[in-house]
Amino acid sequence: MSLPLLFTLAPSSRHEIILLDPSSKPTLKSLNKLITTTIASSPNCAEFMGKYKKNDEGSKETIQEFKIHWDLKSRDGKIWPEYTVLTDENFGAVLEMLKLGRGADVLEVKVGKGE
Numbered sequence: 001m002s003l004p005l006l007f008t009l010a011p012s013s014r015h016e017i018i019l020l021d022p023s024s025k026p027t028l029k030s031l032n033k034l035i036t037t038t039i040a041s042s043p044n045c046a047e048f049m050g051k052y053k054k055n056d057e058g059s060k061e062t063i064q065e066f067k068i069h070w071d072l073k074s075r076d077g078k079i080w081p082e083y084t085v086l087t088d089e090n091f092g093a094v095l096e097m098l099k100l101g102r103g104a105d106v107l108e109v110k111v112g113k114g115e
Contacts, residue, residue, distance in 0.1 A: 002019040003098055007106070007109050008106060008109065009109050009111055016042045016045050021081065062113075065110065067085050067108040068105055069105065083108070
């Protein structure tokens with residue numbers, strides 16, 4: 001069963017919804033690839049006035065960080081954290097928590113210029 005996941009590109013309102021297949025044992029690397037591909041092709045992720053932006057190959061944007069912003073309306077905000085930074089070690093557990101939720105948690109993707 002696929003898991004719908006809403007992601008946003010901080011600090012803008014650019015976003016998209018993707019489907020993850022937890023049975024295929026996704027990794028942060030595969031999530032990075034899926035989101036990078038989605039960003040490049042999705043009209044919801046298009047940067048405002050991006051078509052007028054100078055195309056500079058040397059300053060390609062890359063994903064720097066993933067954060068899950070938890071839905072605090074259905075959880076006790078006094079004890080539940082506002083967000084969790086995704087790592088290789090906690091990615092599986094976070095996916096299990098997302099499966100228990102009802103689609104109210106949001107993945108924030110921080111993108112920036114590559115070194």
